[in-house]
Amino acid sequence: MATGLYTHIPFCIRKCHYCDFTSLPVEEEAASQYIRAFMREAEIRAGLLQPEQKALDSVYVGGGTPTCLPGDSLIAVLESIFFFFNVSGSTEITVEANPGTVDFKKMLSLRRSGVNRISIGFQSCRQELLDTLGRIHSFSQAREAFWEAREAGFDNINIDLIFGIPGQTPGHWESCLKAVGDLRPEHISAYSLQLEEGTPLYDRVRGGALEQCPEDTEAEMYELLIDFLKEKGYLHYEISNFALPGRACRHNLRYWRGGEYLGLGPSAHSYLGGRRFSNRPDLKGYIDSLESGKLPVDWEEEVDLKTAMSEAVFLGLRLIEGLDTGEYRKRFGREIEDVYGEPVRRLENQGLIGIEGGCLRLTRRGLMLGNRVFSEFV
Numbered sequence: 001m002a003t004g005l006y007t008h009i010p011f012c013i014r015k016c017h018y019c020d021f022t023s024l025p026v027e028e029e030a031a032s033q034y035i036r037a038f039m040r041e042a043e044i045r046a047g048l049l050q051p052e053q054k055a056l057d058s059v060y061v062g063g064g065t066p067t068c069l070p071g072d073s074l075i076a077v078l079e080s081i082f083f084f085f086n087v088s089g090s091t092e093i094t095v096e097a098n099p100g101t102v103d104f105k106k107m108l109s110l111r112r113s114g115v116n117r118i119s120i121g122f123q124s125c126r127q128e129l130l131d132t133l134g135r136i137h138s139f140s141q142a143r144e145a146f147w148e149a150r151e152a153g154f155d156n157i158n159i160d161l162i163f164g165i166p167g168q169t170p171g172h173w174e175s176c177l178k179a180v181g182d183l184r185p186e187h188i189s190a191y192s193l194q195l196e197e198g199t200p201l202y203d204r205v206r207g208g209a210l211e212q213c214p215e216d217t218e219a220e221m222y223e224l225l226i227d228f229l230k231e232k233g234y235l236h237y238e239i240s241n242f243a244l245p246g247r248a249c250r251h252n253l254r255y256w257r258g259g260e261y262l263g264l265g266p267s268a269h270s271y272l273g274g275r276r277f278s279n280r281p282d283l284k285g286y287i288d289s290l291e292s293g294k295l296p297v298d299w300e301e302e303v304d305l306k307t308a309m310s311e312a313v314f315l316g317l318r319l320i321e322g323l324d325t326g327e328y329r330k331r332f333g334r335e336i337e338d339v340y341g342e343p344v345r346r347l348e349n350q351g352l353i354g355i356e357g358g359c360l361r362l363t364r365r366g367l368m369l370g371n372r373v374f375s376e377f378v
């Protein structure tokens with residue numbers, strides 16, 4: 001069975017105020033040590049896979065900011081993936097690119113190296129909101145990055161957006177959606193802002209310097225998003241993801257459908273052969289492990305039947321098509337209502353989920369309260 005490959009690039013120009021991902025300010029020496037370690041990890045991991053697992057149907061290079069790597073380092077990362085694994089002309093190959101770290105030349109060299117999908121972190125279209133988030137770029141730089149990608153030949157571009165930012169109004173959000181809609185990207189991901197403890201933005205909100213976006217305003221923005229993009233011809237296929245026909249992200253669908261994937265780089269997670277494992281998050285530990293010839297595994301666990309049954313439900317429910325109850329029966333030998341009779345009935349009565357055409361899915365109200373629904377199945 002084909003596999004998806006995720007690669008984590010743990011560097012950014014500087015940390016955004018809301019970010020709790022594994023990323024450090026980029027620096028030449030650390031980046032070249034990372035690349036050497038990454039190549040070693042790719043070689044060892046590929047050597048442990050069955051031939052059919054080495055056939056990749058999706059590659060996703062994320063971070064961090066892959067496009068902030070100095071010189072040709074990002075191309076070296078891609079080339080080592082192509083060398084150690086089997087990538088074909090039909091493999092979806094995505095690279096995350098942040099405005100302020102790309103230009104036409106970089107886009108062109110990515111396209112020429114075989115990358116066929118670019119994901120650009122716009123996040124917002126208003127300068128004061130970008131400043132609140134601590135982004136390094138303006139909206140016009142983001143738009144420029146989009147056109148540079150188009151000019152370089154990318155016909156599959158995602159734009160990432162954030163809503164529910166302190167100070168953001170539904171009016172701001174609507175004009176942002178219009179501005180992004182005018183660009184006509186093939187894919188849009190829009191997430192509500194999560195205030196993560198330990199980040200500067202969290203501290204400013206908790207300290208009263210900024211007011212958190214009220215829940216009902218956030219819900220209004222989510223409704224606006226769904227209606228606006230539907231009207232523009234985008235298919236709402238996952239809680240936070242929208243695509244023009246045929247442009248859903250294959251790599252992310254793999255996560256939600258319970259497919260196997262391998263993660264390389266610090267803090268990257270994997271799900272292979274019924275086991276989940278994660279790499280150490282600290283760059284030094286990651287590099288030291290690989291320099292001494294060891295895999296940088298932080299933790300590893302077998303996914304038991306109970307966990308697999310629960311994951312299948314809450315991941316499947318993220319998809320708008322929902323969870324195919326017949327497939328569930330085929331996979332686990334039990335009806336979903338027999339395993340989760342009580343929560344299913346309760347959530348149905350609350351109008352948060354429904355079964356239609358053999359699929360269990362979130363209702364429109366359930367989409368807004370996804371986390372409440374998922375917690376019933378954990």
Ligand code: SF4
Binds near residue numbers: 014016019021098
């Ligand atoms: S660009 Fe992304 S990964 Fe880097 S600091 Fe900002 S949010 Fe975090």
